[in-house]
Amino acid sequence: MKILLVGEYSRLHNSLKEGLLALGHSVTLISMGDFFKKYPSDILLDRKYDQGLAVKLKIGIFKLSGIDITSNSIRSQFFKHQDQLKGFDVVQLINESPFAIQPKIELELISFLKKNNDKLFLLSCGTDYLSVQYALGEALPYSILSEYKSGKIAEDKFQYILKYARPEFKKLHHHVFDLIRGVIASDIDYHLPLEGHPKYLGLIPNPVNTDNLKLLPIVYSGRVRIFLGINRANYHSKGIRFFEEALQIISEKYSDKIEIEIAENLPYADYIEKFDKAHILLDQVLGFDQGYNALEAMAKGKVVFTGADKNFEEFYELQEIVAINALPDAQQIAGKLEELILNPKMIQEISSNAREFVEREHNHIAIAKKYISTWQEN
CATH class of the missing domain: 3.40.50.2000 (Glycogen Phosphorylase B;)
Structure with missing residues (x-):
């Protein structure tokens, strides 16, 4: 099989790639290296304007125009590689927002991958719309949002999690679920919110190259x-x-x-x-x-x-x-x-x-x- 893995969290896709290669499959990984962790990638996208004075410039432009120059940069880099991102039997996203950019641009890139390849699958191995909704509820005795729900810690400390509950990410979630064949959980934390969902394909444990x-x-x-x-x-x-x-x-x-x-x-x-x-x-x-x-x-x-x-x-x-x-x-x-x-x-x-x-x-x-x-x- 010819497989495209999209995005990286904590080396999961790198380890899966190693397992797939050992089985004789062809695998390409496109990602941003999971930020400061700097994991390897066949197509490495450079996340710009996130440090130093460039951040202030980015915020200023966004306030004036609604344009996120980091998202636009990732989009531009992605389409420079578009010919390398076509013709795969399977494409798997590490998350509903695998590039960590504006939802509307995220959806544009995911839609391109859906259109130009055969099967599209999704992993739930980090925060996403369903896991955040589950954590905000009362089903668990504690969760990643316990400190937020207790009122002890300010909301802005959880913005990278709570963003998935915003309308634009809810919309992205529904669009992505319309495009995918199914979603796979990587562990119990992501299995629990998905139980009973019609597109849930089950839990496949994290691959580790021992x-x-x-x-x-x-x-x-x-x-x-x-x-x-x-x-x-x-x-x-x-x-x-x-x-x-x-x-x-x-x-x-x-x-x-x-x-x-x-x-x-x-x-x-x-x-x-x-x-x-x-x-x-x-x-x-x-x-x-x-x-x-x-x-x-x-x-x-x-x-x-x-x-x-x-x-x-x-x-x-x-x-x-x-x-x-x-x-x-x-x-x-x-x-x-x-x-x-x-x-x-x-x-x-x-x-x-x-x-x-x-x-x-x-x-x-x-x-x-x-x-x-x-x-x-x-």
Whole structure:
């Protein structure tokens, strides 16, 4: 098959591409590299006017004319490659808004892809209209919008999530769903909002290329090393403050038994280098399944504090602990950390379980086969 993957989130499409290539398919990836993470892409679009004085210029032009020069730039770059974006058997969008631009221009690009290729599919692996509506409701005990709904944090801190609830994104959502053959969820967090939807094709777990992620042996020399990587853009939606509060509790109690490293907004390569040295990775609180960074850490044998609730355990029929379910409760997180600090053999056990789980459930070639089956059947 000839496949076009559109957009990138946390290396998902890169890993899927590697699995598809291993199966003998032809794959092209077009994306912006997922912003500061700078993931590779066959056709890399340069997102301009988002830094320094250029931002002020962009805002000024938008206020005067309603024109977003970043969106226009992405549109121009996209159509320079239009001949390379035709004739695919399958096109898969990473999101309803895969280029993160104005909805009207987004729809223009997606409509071009629909017109000039065979099948169009959509992934739900990040915030979109349906997942935001679900999070705004009362079905979940907590969500990425808990801090917003509580009134503790200002609305502008959630604008990159709440934008999907605006009329223009609702309109984009409905147009995209009219164009696609179906939508696939990448984990439990996106499966729950889609249950029962007529275009929902099911959950296909994130693909992880464990060939590139070697299991790192646990080296324990009397101190447990804990790493927290912070991306300020999703600080509140991931519940990072609960980790910070838990670390404060633990550091006061076990300063002689732990080493804590905190880093912010690192490119992917630098981030990986930091957490390679850690025993424990603090990933996210306000979720029910693991995101991509958590899975890569688990593949390397890290004990990851993340979403791992009963829905996750039931879906994978787990009997063993493969990750620590982090609740929005600093005392609960501190208690789990304390248990590991006082019982370092648990770290070794969970490390081994985590690696085996990722190899078993997220192997990039096995996952690529599931995608191929889903695309062919729909």
